[in-house]
Amino acid sequence: GMTNLSKRQIGELSGGQQQRVFIAQALAQKADLILMDEPLNGLDAPSQEAIFDLLDELKRRQVTVMIATHDLHTASERFDRVMLLNRKLVGFGLPSEIIAPERLVEAYGGHMQVIETPAGQKMLIEECCHDGAEPKELKVA
Numbered sequence: 573g574m575t576n577l578s579k580r581q582i583g584e585l586s587g588g589q590q591q592r593v594f595i596a597q598a599l600a601q602k603a604d605l606i607l608m609d610e611p612l613n614g615l616d617a618p619s620q621e622a623i624f625d626l627l628d629e630l631k632r633r634q635v636t637v638m639i640a641t642h643d644l645h646t647a648s649e650r651f652d653r654v655m656l657l658n659r660k661l662v663g664f665g666l667p668s669e670i671i672a673p674e675r676l677v678e679a680y681g682g683h684m685q686v687i688e689t690p691a692g693q694k695m696l697i698e699e700c701c702h703d704g705a706e707p708k709e710l711k712v713a
Contacts, residue, residue, distance in 0.1 A: 644671050
């Protein structure tokens with residue numbers, strides 16, 4: 573539990589401990605909706621797993637959790653529904669439908685293209701390169 577952290581100031585806790593305390597507070601308050609902004613940023617793998625365990629508990633309690641993240645891989649692997657935004661709603665639904673190359677190109681604009689690697693993996697890349705820079709890659713599937 574969190575009782576071992578109860579005597580410490582929030583600023584003394586690690587990022588993962590802080591996130592767990594915030595989620596525990598939401599559980600104690602019996603919130604119906606929790607909004608989280610990049611809750612996994614800067615956390616090591618064990619801390620991320622602890623957060624996912626708490627998110628699973630919230631799901632069992634039928635609490636709605638909305639998480640802002642730029643981690644498309646985690647969103648596609650871990651969440652039931654995703655919302656893709658870029659100044660407007662691009663899509664909302666199942667990750668397999670929304671975190672798809674066509675939707676990502678739509679979200680990121682015409683400056684992106686989808687390529688397929690020899691291994692069959694799809695990647696989203698920035699169209700090249702007026703300044704001679706290398707294209708940026710984003711693994712999508």
